[in-house]
Amino acid sequence: MRYLSRLSFTGYLLIMITILGGASATAQPARVDNGATPTEGLTTAVVTELWRAGGEDDEIFFGNVGRVTVGPANEIYLLDNQLSEIQVYAPDGTHLRTVGREGDGPGEMRRPNDFYLMNDGTICVLQGFGGRIVKMSGDGVPAGDGSFTPTVGSGQFSVMIRGLGVMNDMLLAGIKMSFEAGVSNQTYFLTRCDSTGVETATLFEKSNTIDYSDFVLTEDAMDFVWSRMATGPDGRVYAAPARNTYEIHVWDPTGQPEMIIAREYESLPRTDERRDIARRIIEGIGANYPRPPRSIGIEEVDPDLTNIWVLEDGRLWVQTSRGDYDPPDGCWTVLDVFDTDGNFERQVALPGNHDALRDALHLLPEGRAVVVIGALDAYLNQQAVGGEEEDTEGAPLEVICYGLEL
Numbered sequence: 001m002r003y004l005s006r007l008s009f010t011g012y013l014l015i016m017i018t019i020l021g022g023a024s025a026t027a028q029p030a031r032v033d034n035g036a037t038p039t040e041g042l043t044t045a046v047v048t049e050l051w052r053a054g055g056e057d058d059e060i061f062f063g064n065v066g067r068v069t070v071g072p073a074n075e076i077y078l079l080d081n082q083l084s085e086i087q088v089y090a091p092d093g094t095h096l097r098t099v100g101r102e103g104d105g106p107g108e109m110r111r112p113n114d115f116y117l118m119n120d121g122t123i124c125v126l127q128g129f130g131g132r133i134v135k136m137s138g139d140g141v142p143a144g145d146g147s148f149t150p151t152v153g154s155g156q157f158s159v160m161i162r163g164l165g166v167m168n169d170m171l172l173a174g175i176k177m178s179f180e181a182g183v184s185n186q187t188y189f190l191t192r193c194d195s196t197g198v199e200t201a202t203l204f205e206k207s208n209t210i211d212y213s214d215f216v217l218t219e220d221a222m223d224f225v226w227s228r229m230a231t232g233p234d235g236r237v238y239a240a241p242a243r244n245t246y247e248i249h250v251w252d253p254t255g256q257p258e259m260i261i262a263r264e265y266e267s268l269p270r271t272d273e274r275r276d277i278a279r280r281i282i283e284g285i286g287a288n289y290p291r292p293p294r295s296i297g298i299e300e301v302d303p304d305l306t307n308i309w310v311l312e313d314g315r316l317w318v319q320t321s322r323g324d325y326d327p328p329d330g331c332w333t334v335l336d337v338f339d340t341d342g343n344f345e346r347q348v349a350l351p352g353n354h355d356a357l358r359d360a361l362h363l364l365p366e367g368r369a370v371v372v373i374g375a376l377d378a379y380l381n382q383q384a385v386g387g388e389e390e391d392t393e394g395a396p397l398e399v400i401c402y403g404l405e406l
Helices: 002-006 272-286 321-325 375-382
Strands: 030-034 042-044 046-054 065-070 076-080 085-089 095-099 114-117 123-126 132-136 142-147 157-166 169-180 183-193 199-211 216-218 229-231 237-239 247-251 257-263 295-297 305-310 316-320 331-338 344-351 360-363 369-373 398-405
Touching: 046 085, 065 114, 065 360, 065 369, 065 375, 076 114, 123 157, 123 169, 132 157, 157 229, 169 229, 199 237, 216 272, 229 305, 272 295, 272 375, 316 321, 321 331, 369 375
Parallel strands: 030 257, 042 344, 114 157, 216 295
Antiparallel strands: 046 398, 065 076, 076 085, 085 095, 114 123, 123 132, 132 142, 157 169, 169 183, 183 199, 229 237, 237 247, 247 257, 305 316, 316 331, 331 344, 360 369, 369 398
């Protein structure tokens, strides 16, 4: 479920799923333009279920699993944005421990937006409002707090949305806000920071102004790189700067622009169902503002790119709307794969009967895949924007871990 994996944060959460804004890098990187067809064609992966958790019969209950990552011993960490805790599983699916709890003290979190691991295994949880970074050991022992510290605009209020570890540094994405005379001036940012959260280089920025005297929310204005950012094992950073343009920008390990990876792609028109879901998501975001929006603007096409990952071998994997909604028979999504030089190498279809709209896919660096069943509905329930005529309770959230063979 592309919508959820991008935004698993309350309020500003699912704006992220279809988002990203335009910005520009200072240097002109090399450009790698690809056609619509990969050189090695389409491959169907062999998918083996390894374990599952949650669901009807498990003693572990999930509220809203918004982020999945892997630990130093190949453990799988699941962030529950709603219950404000992290569940940790061994590679064989054995539940190891629960890390963190709801609160404002050391090692505690309150409706976190995201989390990531540093090279030494330290867990960093993004609190969201206020820019707080809660740090814990892999066993949940409090390791102090950090905060996002911009080099300019330090008087602004910060909202942290997404974070990733990159070598010994952090890659952070969020919103800087200032308020005056009924107007909220917002700057969406993607920035590289040191291990304490101090900004060292801004990669992308986008401005958005909200005038509460004529309050309008649109997908286009709120679009940013929340779900379209990744880091590689060598310290490269990847981000897609535009919602409706298939381009991924790459920075080398020193933070310099290296290349732009592009391919021919025709944006996919939205169905009525997907348009309605997008509207409900924006309505949920609007409920976090001091007054309801006068109108909501929804895009007529699905976002070209909905998620990106970089695996241990350095290859870039891209999830697209066309791959989600027009897969081969017997498959539920198709992913684009690019080699380390940016060449469109192949497409990989994942067999199964999952729902790409409602179930969230997470690829792990060593090649496992985790699917969160019912992720979209869990997010909508958390935001209290379920459909008027449907049962939004649904089945308990379930997590399935798969092994992939290509």
